[in-house]
Amino acid sequence: MKRGLASKVGAGERPVAAPFTGDPVTLQGFTAELLAALGARVEPVGDDVRVELSSAQLAALEDLPQWSFPPSVLPGPDALVVLRFTFDPRRSGGEAELISPGSERMAGMIRAALGNGRLGRAWLRAGGLEPERDRPYLVFHFLVTYVGHQSRERVLSAAVDLVAAEALVLTEPVGDPWLLKPKGDGTPADPPRLTLGEAHTLALDALGRAIGQSDGQWLADAREWFEGELETLRHYRYAAHEDEEDDSLAAACAVRLRELAALARPHVRVRAEAATLIYMPLVRRFVGRKASWYNPFLNCAVPGAPARAGSGPGGPRQLAPKPSAR
């Protein structure tokens, strides 16, 4: 079983899968790992979790700029928070905060986690595989909101080959036998050729194509509903003119049109909430005497690297961004 952020899963809570890594995530497991990462003292008390936070940790969790308050306003070093993950109608809430989707505390923790780790990088490796080169991909993790008749959300990850300028949506998380390594092993890497803006545009292309294929029915339904609403409005405006309807009704029509454009026009709104720079291994394959590069993770041939591909020994180290100060 995949090791993830559900190790301290609350009873009955169904884990969700993290994008790209596929880690199973529960509210309780995520909370425990985040608080541990912050360095807070966490102690289980019955079904609740007692958390001791320093003022800096609390400020990080609540997104408060520490310097904006006089010291007396901020809680002292022993700020105590009691978290509860399951609602029990027989137990009084007391001091405990119920952690649920959408709760302030949960939102604060999500904000803190995203704020600290929005950008990451890793090397993809599999046991027994000895790559000849690494190909840099930028994986955008998009929060996708389907706007239209039936609104919903999902996370989609799109990987952009920063050398060949090709993009695809990753449908499966990284799983066996693949491992994500936080450090490289000195394998030479191709230098990226795309700007962030170009990579983003390619990712959007791939995203649109993937959604068009996988959610065609949603799109068709949303369009039908939208057209129906517009048609009703068009008929009404025409008839209102014929019937010399009151002027004030035309204003209501204009407002409704704006509402429809904003809310019911079927489209997807996407936010690149996080990105992973991933070095994927390439191996050379020979067909007859002709060699081509092959990406075993994506299971596809990839266009060749440019002539002066960072083949020098220090290549990947130069290309890889410096780890952050944190």
Place this chain on the structure above:
Amino acid sequence: MTLKLPLKTFPVDVPILGAGPLVPWSAGAVQETFFPPHESGGVEVVASESALIELARRMERGDWAAWQQHRLALAALALTVRPGNERLLVEEHCRERWRQVGLVPYPYQLATCRKVIAELDGRAILADEVGLGKTIEAGMILKEYMLRGLVRRALILAPASLTWQWYLELKEKFGIAAALQRSEYDWERCAVVVASLDTAKRPPHCDIIHGLEYDLLIVDEAHKLKNARTANWRFVSAIPRRRCLLLTATPVQNDLRELYNLITLLRPGTLGTYRQFQRRFVLDRRTPRDTSTLRKLLSTCLVRNRRGPGTIELPPRRVHAVPVELSSAERRFYEAVSGFLRDEYRRAGATSGVLALITLQRELCSSVPAAMETLAALWHKARDGDLRERLGRLLAMGEQLARTSAKADRLLELIRSSDEKFVVFTEFRATQLFIRWRLEQAGIAALGFDGTMSASKKEWTRQLFRHAAQVLVSTEAGGEGLNFQFCCHVVNYDLPWNPMRLEQRIGRVHRLGQTREVHIHNFATRDTVEEYILYLLHEKLNMFHAVLGNMDAVMARLAMERSFEQAIAGIVLGSEEAGDIRRRLDRLGAELEAARASALEDSLLDRILGHPRAWEAAR
């Protein structure tokens, strides 16, 4: 204009300010901007420019997180995804809060919330019967949208008397920190604003509101928008909003056009033009046709819950008549003033002076200090020497009674007999002050509540009453819009002559959230007009037992040339003897009874919706 950030990893070329925001989230601290729509695979993709800039800035700084932190961020992203509409987040999110405030949401309220969000796209008339908790349903919908990040800026328009109640309910039951609008700066500054419709529609407020875009607009008492030619309708129809809830128990009362106007305000075109609507659905203004088609159309934008099994079952009411015997001095004063009133009523006829006489008659039933105020005013105005002399004599008689009152003694007895809290209602400020004085003299902690108090002072007083005082003495204007479910004793120190006002009084205590039996103590002085009023309200109209609501609809059906109060005054002051008064009150009671039956049996909306008759259920 573009922002060029020299990056070690990638040169960044991110256009900034190239396109205006498609979705201007101006209520947040940072306004999110979006790129122009991008078409791919037949799908329109609108990407957040702000999010990409954030990534670019971090790359520029070389802000690459340790892998463990990045994993946590990806986990957080997975938790950011809100579930589909079939699951209500508000239910999970507010459970603890609801338990603390004693709110148990009814299944029909949750179902309404689900329907409005999942099926009606946040655009509905909530037309539940009075007392079924439309405010709670609207609050749930607002909170659900807020939890889903779909509503950041919301506007709640209500009658001025209800704004404070909205503010409190949102805060207590949903943890929504709404702002009560006080100045023209609040519209833009605050994300969720509660305001009076009358204020909002006036300049400069209306111009500011029309320049903003609301994610959700809620209009309480939306029957005030039934006429498309009114300033109210025009103002609300021009407010840019994405979702809209109109709250009214009576979207249609006397004319199907009222329903047409409300639906058109919500979703123009749903019912066609008015002429088309007339041709298809109107036989005459109160008789619909092709109701099955009309019902289908209404189901796309109207939700109505009615009383019955599975809806609210309020605890019972216990009614206690508290007869009061006047002392001989009080009796002499009552008879003297009543004689004066009858003489003057005959003399004044239907002139404007009759209103002062009606007020004096009502004050006389309430307390001597209340009557003294009007007597003094009449004395000051009187030019006729005889009249002035007669008023002077009455004033002198009243002054002797300034400190005594059999009714107040009876109230003291009642309050001392129990440790419970009491809300004492009176129509008159002078009576309110007198009662408070008497209670204070007797060492009973009593607070006052009246229409002159600011909203915050009222709330402060309400909290004091809840935690520290036994009695709250309130005028009707003072009690409007605030609820006291923590108290279960209502004292009608004087009886209003209008059943609507009586219903409002009882409704402050006997409403959603009340868990205990409610006791209503009706003070009525023997052999005075009060006995007749009690007879009319209690015996003829069963006002104290029936949880009917919707008295405004009943009163609207009562075809009267004058107001209800004037009709009663006409009977009381214009009759020669007691038997005559009772006969005429019986007739009036029968008319009111018929109007109420008609309002319940003949609810136009329920006929269209095919709902069962409410009469039996309401009984």
